[in-house]
Amino acid sequence: MSHVSPVPPAEDPDSPLDPAVMRAQYRTSGLREQDLAEDPYRQFARWFAEVTASGLEEPNAMVVSTADADGRPSSRTVLLKAYDERGFVFFTNYGSRKGLEIAANPYVSLLFPWHPLARQVIVAGRAERVAPEETAAYFHSRPHGSQVGALASAQSTVVGSREEIDAAYARLAARYPEGTEVPVPTEWGGLRVVPESVEFWQGRENRLHDRLRFVRAAGPGQGEEWRVERLCP
Numbered sequence: 001m002s003h004v005s006p007v008p009p010a011e012d013p014d015s016p017l018d019p020a021v022m023r024a025q026y027r028t029s030g031l032r033e034q035d036l037a038e039d040p041y042r043q044f045a046r047w048f049a050e051v052t053a054s055g056l057e058e059p060n061a062m063v064v065s066t067a068d069a070d071g072r073p074s075s076r077t078v079l080l081k082a083y084d085e086r087g088f089v090f091f092t093n094y095g096s097r098k099g100l101e102i103a104a105n106p107y108v109s110l111l112f113p114w115h116p117l118a119r120q121v122i123v124a125g126r127a128e129r130v131a132p133e134e135t136a137a138y139f140h141s142r143p144h145g146s147q148v149g150a151l152a153s154a155q156s157t158v159v160g161s162r163e164e165i166d167a168a169y170a171r172l173a174a175r176y177p178e179g180t181e182v183p184v185p186t187e188w189g190g191l192r193v194v195p196e197s198v199e200f201w202q203g204r205e206n207r208l209h210d211r212l213r214f215v216r217a218a219g220p221g222q223g224e225e226w227r228v229e230r231l232c233p
């Protein structure tokens with residue numbers, strides 16, 4: 001579907017690769033208004049199924065961007081764990097940098113970087129905490145080691161050494177051995193991003209990509225109505 005032009009071999013193995021010479025030519029049939037699903041969730045489901053079927057690794061990995069109260073942005077990868085008409089859900093530590101930024105400013109951006117299919121999906125919306133029962137159900141579905149790890153780590157805080165982290169893990173693993181219930185960390189849980197817009201980007205030849213954006217016409221809960229607009233590439 002896409003082809004990356006060969007990068008000339010570097011004479012000196014230590015010389016850096018020049019990203020300016022890397023250029024992919026996208027050959028796809030494109031994305032037309034009449035082929036779009038009726039809402040962004042169904043369109044997302046279609047693309048997500050196609051991307052997963054293509055064998056792309058971690059198709060549910062997405063970049064979450066937040067901004068603090070002063071408008072300074074930060075980004076990181078997380079995993080999408082659920083999506084439906086209510087929004088896109090990921091799990092994290094509410095006391096992490098992203099968690100604190102969202103508490104101060106709930107507006108976030110999600111980006112799915114599906115490069116091998118020359119696609120990206122960009123969601124803009126507001127993040128809200130999921131119900132504690134939803135968090136508990138997901139938390140206890142995780143492997144035991146991941147549950148203990150979440151309990152052992154005050155995500156995003158500065159720590160003196162790796163040894164301190166390993167010691168905290170060992171202490172909690174002894175307290176909650178395999179087969180016992182690990183308590184859900186008080187600061188850990190799900191965030192649902194309720195979209196205000198969702199853009200579907202399909203790479204095409206000559207940089208004339210297709211960009212179709214669903215924009216919410218009515219507020220969430222007031223009946224889902226979406227307007228579709230085409231953006232210049």
Ligand SMILES: Cc1cc2nc3c(=O)[nH]c(=O)nc-3n(C[C@H](O)[C@H](O)[C@H](O)COP(=O)(O)O)c2cc1C
Nearest residue numbers: 061076077078079090091092093096097098099156
């Ligand atoms: C592929 C991948 C998946 C990740 N998934 C998650 C996740 O689902 N939740 C999470 O809190 N961090 C996840 N991380 C770690 C985050 O990128 C990040 O390091 C962490 O959440 C702390 O971010 P913050 O300090 O900006 O809040 C993942 C990292 C990668 C590379």
